[in-house]
Amino acid sequence: MGTGNERTVAALLRRYGRTYAEEAGIRLRDTPQPLYRLLVLACLLSARIRASVAVEAARCLAAAGMKDPRRMAGATWQQRVDALGEGGYRRYDERTATQLGDGAQLLLDRYGGDIRRMREEADGDPGQLRKLLRELPGLGPAGVAIFLREVQGVWPEVHPCFDGKAAEGAALLGLPSAPGALARLVGRADAPAFAAALVRAALDKEIAGEVKEAARAGKGD
Structure with a gap:
């Protein structure tokens, strides 16, 4: 089942783990x-x-x-x-x-x-x-x-990059907010999608509630 953080991250990525570049049709x-x-x-x-x-x-x-x-x-x-x-x-x-x-x-x-x-x-x-x-x-x-x-994801020297808005989303989800701590929750290849998903949670408070409920129900995987 994984830890609480792992279940939360899995639920978040499954539902909202898409970069804004992908949404715009950019194959980065x-x-x-x-x-x-x-x-x-x-x-x-x-x-x-x-x-x-x-x-x-x-x-x-x-x-x-x-x-x-x-x-x-x-x-x-x-x-x-x-x-x-x-x-x-x-x-x-x-x-x-x-x-x-x-x-x-x-x-x-x-x-x-x-x-x-x-x-x-x-x-x-x-x-x-x-x-x-x-x-x-x-x-x-x-x-x-x-x-x-x-x-x-393509410029390694920038990683980890989780700005204030991503940290805000992480806090709403009960996740650590420090960039290094967030980076340890996912592989580097998933960091851009994870950051984008955290930002979506910050912008729409209902997302945080939905993801936490899914994690509690074990529906992240």
Whole structure:
């Protein structure tokens, strides 16, 4: 049956263990295009808007061809606005369209459009990587945290990455909240999905109750 924590983690992952990148149709690998699409998704998720809307907007940007910095920068401002609007991302569409264009141009100018070069510049220092990410327009602390939570599965130096929102979800579930303690509850490959599931629990308090009930009933496995 496992310990209480093990049952809780199993129930959480079974029900909500899907990364936001997966929801947006991104098959995350350490290659330029999926990393860039994740970065765009992190920008969209960092606004005060429902996660489902941000995910759909990311899908619409990709469907419109804006899957890499060159195509994002090459699109017109109105094309970016239209794609965001199609995804329901209307409250912040004009500002975000500008930020996405400016951010794409910065990536092209400084890193040749390849986010892995930013990683190389950080030279294995997660703190430096956070600083470099913050230089991108529209990517504040929340957006950086989202990007790092999701990318920790392919960039080992970032692991473990369980930010404040993930810790909030862990506390609601009766799990330890320290990053190292949370990391020990799952394998490294499952860390991004676990972090995303914890965030969902923090955002929707009913999830915590559902998962705890399932764990008590032994339905996690």
